[in-house]
Amino acid sequence: MAEEAVDVSNKQIILKHYVSGFPIESDFEIRTTPIRLKVPEGIPNAILVKNLYISCDPYMRNRMSEMEGSYVDSLVPGSPITGFGVVKVLDSTHPDMKKDEFFWGFTGWEEYSLITSTQSLFKIQHTQVPLSYYTGILGMPGITAYAGFYEICSPKKGEKVFISAASGAVGQLVGQFAKLLGCYVVGSAGTKEKVDLLKDKFGFDEAFNYKEEDNLNAALKRYFPDGIDIYFENVGGKMLDAVLPNMRLRGRVSVCGMISQYNLEKTEGVHNLFFLVSKRIRMEGFLVLDHYHLYPKFLEMILPHIKEGKVEYVEDIVEGLENAPAALIGLFTGRNVGKQVVVISHE
The missing domain is CATH 3.40.50.720 (NAD(P)-binding Rossmann-like Domain)
Known part of the structure; x- marks a missing residue:
């Protein structure tokens, strides 16, 4: 018997408008919309995920402006911000992405996301390290x-x-x-x-x-x-x-x-x-x-170094999706010490 789909509220961080100069918190807003925790019928190769960690990265500033010819698309004002994160699959129509598996890659700045373009997601095989590492040292x-x-x-x-x-x-x-x-x-x-x-x-x-x-x-x-x-x-x-x-x-x-x-x-x-x-x-x-093809080779090198304590990693962790805009803005004033990570959920 199929599990009944659950409807929940989904907190999101929205970019209100394109930004000039230094971003400020009023450039963002928090919105809550309903979402059903199931991939809608008729959408193949899609996953419905719970977002666990999101990454604040300097390149995101360029995406807040209307830019032509950039290597990454501008954000869409009025829509949730997107960026790198760590997700847990809640429902899937993708043959290679199963319920309860973890992935890192592009997702939304929201509690739950429906991801229909899954090419930029990497399956997390090694869970003996903190999952947050996949926004940083392992991402x-x-x-x-x-x-x-x-x-x-x-x-x-x-x-x-x-x-x-x-x-x-x-x-x-x-x-x-x-x-x-x-x-x-x-x-x-x-x-x-x-x-x-x-x-x-x-x-x-x-x-x-x-x-x-x-x-x-x-x-x-x-x-x-x-x-x-x-x-x-x-x-x-x-x-x-x-x-x-x-x-x-x-x-x-x-x-x-x-x-x-x-x-x-x-x-x-x-x-x-x-x-x-x-x-x-x-x-x-x-x-x-241009270098994602090196990822398996990179993991082979870095995982033993982490295990043996030969490579250290410092994270600056902020709790709560609502604090993500301030965390992102802080990158440009040097507020963070180490990799800036926002925790949405600890699973």
Whole structure:
């Protein structure tokens, strides 16, 4: 006998309108709508899920603006925000997605979601680690750090590595990967707490608070008197401009993001680009979307490191869907320490 479908209320976070400048909490609203916890008849290959954890990520700011030609679609004002999360299947018409299984990937900022496009979901096979890790170290930020460092930077033992926004979801992993390889690693962050975290927990050789530096060029010369081989770029603007003259011959710059620019009406110019020529620097932007085929290889590498305590991970966990807008906004002022995660339900 088939289970009877249950109707429940579904709390959602809605983007009210497109945003210019820094987002504020009034750009969002909380809405509650009814939902039936069953895939509607006639919809094949779909799942009805309970959202457990959602991820706050810097790229989401770009989606709050009406942008043409971006690699990811703009959000739809008046509709629930979408992003990466961890879900539990409640009902399914998909042959490979069963009730009570867990997945990570794209879902809604709401308590329950009907997902009809399931291509961007990954089945969670390893549940001996916290499920929240699949918004971070075992999810999109993890594979981003892996691909951006190993694939784009082609690192070698003993090289000098600099990482901006180094205590964030991606940066903290890149630094640890570099240390595992035997590199000299320096990171920048925006508070003393984060600088201490980089050195004491993640094992960076050095770290500095960029807000306390009057001259970024001088700061980099202090930590890299012989220059930088690899720069993992998360910030852009003035930081990128200071890094380029400090790169070594045939250095590599892996461009993951530019969080300092996302809320500006007019982005800052970079003046030192000629160093790309004179120092034969290779600077390459990348999208994690192009590297998902590496996910099984990445898991094979990272899971033993987590188990053995060779890679640490720090999460900044916020409880309650209603607190998600403030958590997301906090990314752009550096409020979070580590990977920003919002807990909707503990199952």
